[in-house]
Amino acid sequence: MIEVNELTYIIGRRELLHRLSFEAKSGELLAILGANGAGKSTLMKLLCREILPSHGHIIFRGKQIQHYKLSELARQRAVLSQQNTISVSFKVNELVMMGRYPHFEQVPAVRDIEVVHLAMEETGISHLSLRDYNTLSGGEQQRVQLARVLAQVYDCPDACLFLDEPTNGLDLLYQQQMMELARRLADRGYCVICILHDINFASRFADKILMLKEGKKVAMGSPVEVISCENIHETFSINVKLMACEGYSCPLVIPAMIQNRL
Amino acid sequence: MTVLLLGTVILSSCIGAVKISVPELLAILGNQVGITSLTGFKAQQTAVLLNIRLPRVVLGVLIGAGLGISGAAVQGLFRNPLAEPGLIGISSGASLFAVLMIVLEVGVFRSLSGRIGSYALSLAAFAGACITTSIVYRLSVRNGRTVTTTLLLSGIAINALTGALTGLLTYMATDEQLRTITFWNLGSLGGASWATVTGLLPFILIPVAGLPMMAKSLNALGLGDAEALHMGVDVRKLKRMIILMATMAVGASVAVAGLIGFIGLIVPHILRMTFTADNRLVIPGSAILGAVLLTLADLLARTIVVPAELPIGILTALIGTPVFLYIIITERNKNKL
Numbered sequence: 001m002i003e004v005n006e007l008t009y010i011i012g013r014r015e016l017l018h019r020l021s022f023e024a025k026s027g028e029l030l031a032i033l034g035a036n037g038a039g040k041s042t043l044m045k046l047l048c049r050e051i052l053p054s055h056g057h058i059i060f061r062g063k064q065i066q067h068y069k070l071s072e073l074a075r076q077r078a079v080l081s082q083q084n085t086i087s088v089s090f091k092v093n094e095l096v097m098m099g100r101y102p103h104f105e106q107v108p109a110v111r112d113i114e115v116v117h118l119a120m121e122e123t124g125i126s127h128l129s130l131r132d133y134n135t136l137s138g139g140e141q142q143r144v145q146l147a148r149v150l151a152q153v154y155d156c157p158d159a160c161l162f163l164d165e166p167t168n169g170l171d172l173l174y175q176q177q178m179m180e181l182a183r184r185l186a187d188r189g190y191c192v193i194c195i196l197h198d199i200n201f202a203s204r205f206a207d208k209i210l211m212l213k214e215g216k217k218v219a220m221g222s223p224v225e226v227i228s229c230e231n232i233h234e235t236f237s238i239n240v241k242l243m244a245c246e247g248y249s250c251p252l253v254i255p256a257m258i259q260n261r262l
Numbered sequence: 263m264t265v266l267l268l269g270t271v272i273l274s275s276c277i278g279a280v281k282i283s284v285p286e287l288l289a290i291l292g293n294q295v296g297i298t299s300l301t302g303f304k305a306q307q308t309a310v311l312l313n314i315r316l317p318r319v320v321l322g323v324l325i326g327a328g329l330g331i332s333g334a335a336v337q338g339l340f341r342n343p344l345a346e347p348g349l350i351g352i353s354s355g356a357s358l359f360a361v362l363m364i365v366l367e368v369g370v371f372r373s374l375s376g377r378i379g380s381y382a383l384s385l386a387a388f389a390g391a392c393i394t395t396s397i398v399y400r401l402s403v404r405n406g407r408t409v410t411t412t413l414l415l416s417g418i419a420i421n422a423l424t425g426a427l428t429g430l431l432t433y434m435a436t437d438e439q440l441r442t443i444t445f446w447n448l449g450s451l452g453g454a455s456w457a458t459v460t461g462l463l464p465f466i467l468i469p470v471a472g473l474p475m476m477a478k479s480l481n482a483l484g485l486g487d488a489e490a491l492h493m494g495v496d497v498r499k500l501k502r503m504i505i506l507m508a509t510m511a512v513g514a515s516v517a518v519a520g521l522i523g524f525i526g527l528i529v530p531h532i533l534r535m536t537f538t539a540d541n542r543l544v545i546p547g548s549a550i551l552g553a554v555l556l557t558l559a560d561l562l563a564r565t566i567v568v569p570a571e572l573p574i575g576i577l578t579a580l581i582g583t584p585v586f587l588y589i590i591i592t593e594r595n596k597n598k599l
Contacts (some may be wrong), residue, residue, distance in 0.1 A: 087484070
């Protein structure tokens with residue numbers, strides 16, 4: 001589905017990503033973990049073709065990503081960004097319809113209207129359809145954006161979905177719902193790539209985890225393979241304890257005692 | 263809305279120093295096209311309608327449409343409902359060059375055969391608009407990306423500079439030149455003739471046809487540059503096209519009719535407040551409503567103090583300012599909540 005080869009990104013004299021290689025398949029949920037400034041967002045921007053790599057390749061569905069037309073790419077991958085404030089007041093259904101823009105010229109087809117309804121149902125925002133986006137709470141806004149992103153690739157079940165910290169600013173219930181939805185989408189065949197901060201969320205929902213530090217890969221593999229005290233210390237410079245938990249294959253991560261406490 | 267525009271056009275064609283009734287209007291037009299051979303109107307009415315009033319009404323429609331539509335497009339581009347084409351230096355560049363022409367009374371231009379000579383002021387104003395806008399645009403492009411904040415800031419800087427230069431020229435001007443400058447700055451459709459209409463036509467028709475096609479992309483741009491890109495919009499090309507078309511419409515309008523403020527600002531707002539923020543409606547709607555408002559304003563301008571006429575810029579500002587203040591106040595109250 002998406003294959004990253006020796007990816008390097010340099011801005012000025014700073015190397016933000018260094019010879020990164022990995023692969024994500026259809027039906028897989030890949031979580032990207034890393035400290036602030038580790039290069040997660042840069043990687044996401046490269047994968048979405050917001051910026052082009054300095055060296056190396058990103059191969060999306062067997063073709064280099066820069067060889068796609070923008071409109072072609074828009075029908076096969078969608079992106080949920082972190083910052084979602086808008087200055088113009090759009091209604092919720094108008095905003096979700098924007099996800100269908102790559103699919104029609106001037107007037108939406110019947111299918112487009114149908115997909116907007118389905119996407120809103122799936123994300124549980126049908127009742128907000130006629131509300132002004134700017135009057136919604138942060139959690140509701142995030143779900144509206146997710147509905148838009150989902151509508152964009154609804155008819156393309158092996159598309160790629162990029163979620164940049166989708167649980168940011170959400171309460172526990174919404175966080176849970178957001179990740180459950182991401183999981184469902186992956187099970188349906190989408191390739192979901194997701195930046196996360198919560199290690200336990202990542203190990204609970206993801207098929208694979210990629211750990212980044214200073215633009216380099218620390219570890220990549222299934223949660224059981226990569227969740228270890230060493231990897232986490234290497235990635236986040238914190239000490240943690242692992243705790244086995246009933247019903248989970250992967251141990252829970254909890255912070256250890258602060259080291260230099262007397 | 264199209265009906266509204268048609269009504270306004272008929273109304274404006276009929277009212278004026280020489281009154282023409284609707285049947286008379288239709289009879290004159292019918293005769294010209296050759297469908298009917300009705301009589302019952304005076305030769306004077308025909309002359310007034312065809313040579314004076316009609317070109318003026320058409321000019322009002324064109325300029326109103328141009329100002330309205332570019333206002334809507336520029337607001338979409340900046341994702342800011344308070345933006346106006348003037349912000350990126352279009353109007354100030356045009357007025358600097360026009361004043362330059364008036365004050366220096368450039369002999370070279372005068373001696374350029376009579377025909378081009380009479381257009382010199384308009385041409386200079388249009389050239390000025392193109393120059394300042396391209397400077398502002400160039401300043402705001404970094405690594406092939408148009409940075410909107412920089413675009414706005416460079417616009418403000420250029421506006422200040424051209425303002426100062428215009429001031430300097432005004433200071434140097436003679437009394438008679440000052441009068442010309444003032445009237446030009448206030449705006450007027452008084453110079454209307456079929457020649458100005460045909461000269462202006464392509465500069466308005468291209469944006470009026472082209473900008474609505476970008477409405478969808480502009481909606482996407484409302485979510486942010488990156489989001490629009492993710493939805494398959496070529497953001498760089500979109501921004502360039504919008505600036506180009508807005509300069510075309512506004513630069514040419516300013517060149518013909520002087521500075522007419524507020525149409526580009528308030529028209530898209532009225533539509534957004536009453537209907538929707540969807541650019542697919544706001545952009546074409548702004549062209550129509552802009553045409554209606556400017557034609558009506560011009561009707562007022564030439565009938566309110568008969569036999570003299572008021573500069574139209576005064577009227578649009580008189581109506582525009584309260585609306586502008588209303589927008590600011592409601593925005594402020596909304597943010598408080």
